[in-house]
Amino acid sequence: MREQPPYLRIVDALQERIASGEWSPGDRLPSRALLAQEFGVGDNVIRRAQELLILQGALEGRAGSGTFVAEPRERLRLVRSRAREDRDGSPFQADMTSLGRRGTWESRTDAKVPAPADIAARLGIAVGDLCVRTAYEFFADGKPVQLSTSWEPYRITGGTLVVLPEGGPHAGRGVVNRMAEIGITVSHLTEQPEPRHATDEEATLLGVQRGALVTHIRRTYFSDDLAVETADLIIPAGLCELVYEVPVGR
Numbered sequence: 001m002r003e004q005p006p007y008l009r010i011v012d013a014l015q016e017r018i019a020s021g022e023w024s025p026g027d028r029l030p031s032r033a034l035l036a037q038e039f040g041v042g043d044n045v046i047r048r049a050q051e052l053l054i055l056q057g058a059l060e061g062r063a064g065s066g067t068f069v070a071e072p073r074e075r076l077r078l079v080r081s082r083a084r085e086d087r088d089g090s091p092f093q094a095d096m097t098s099l100g101r102r103g104t105w106e107s108r109t110d111a112k113v114p115a116p117a118d119i120a121a122r123l124g125i126a127v128g129d130l131c132v133r134t135a136y137e138f139f140a141d142g143k144p145v146q147l148s149t150s151w152e153p154y155r156i157t158g159g160t161l162v163v164l165p166e167g168g169p170h171a172g173r174g175v176v177n178r179m180a181e182i183g184i185t186v187s188h189l190t191e192q193p194e195p196r197h198a199t200d201e202e203a204t205l206l207g208v209q210r211g212a213l214v215t216h217i218r219r220t221y222f223s224d225d226l227a228v229e230t231a232d233l234i235i236p237a238g239l240c241e242l243v244y245e246v247p248v249g250r
Contacts, residue, residue: 010049081245130154147234213237
């Protein structure tokens with residue numbers, strides 16, 4: 001069997017000290033130099049171990065102060081289900097209300113933006129076709145919990161009252177309800193989740209560590225075979241847990 005990399009051995013040792021109560025939430029860890037001397041490894045091995053534990057949420061780094069045992073925090077439970085799409089109004093706001101939280105968001109819409117290659121492929125349109133792009137920041141009780149960038153083909157909504165997702169009489173009602181207003185029935189959606197590290201911009205907007213783990217969901221709404229919207233959802237793994245609710249036929 002291959003020998004365990006040194007930094008993973010350090011990760012296990014640090015986790016054991018936290019679990020045993022030797023270090024409590026809020027405690028400052030010894031310096032990297034002291035830990036390196038204790039374990040007989042280089043500073044870079046300690047740094048790599050601590051960075052992994054920071055990404056996992058066990059430790060937190062404070063600029064100019066050192067590395068600390070992270071305080072326990074309740075992860076927000078986000079349920080992905082068909083039921084959320086059947087609600088009138090904003091599905092996100094309804095989700096937060098069901099959790100006893102106040103759901104709000106900020107958005108910025110740009111009309112007639114040429115579709116880049118990856119978005120065009122997801123929407124089944126030509127590269128450069130015009131879209132309405134909306135960037136969202138979602139908050140639970142004023143704290144950021146999700147980012148989203150939505151793209152809708154302009155040829156579908158252009159010239160209608162729902163062309164701006166956050167403007168006009170149907171603002172903020174969600175894709176399903178807005179499309180229904182122009183005679184389009186959303187039949188289904190697809191979601192492709194994958195883990196990755198946050199970009200610097202995403203980390204800043206979400207208030208998490210640089211490189212923190214996030215779940216990136218590529219979501220697309222369809223009316224039969226017609227894609228009517230696609231979006232990239234960014235959800236911080238350390239702050240939120242995703243649960244998929246799947247109906248079972250009887």
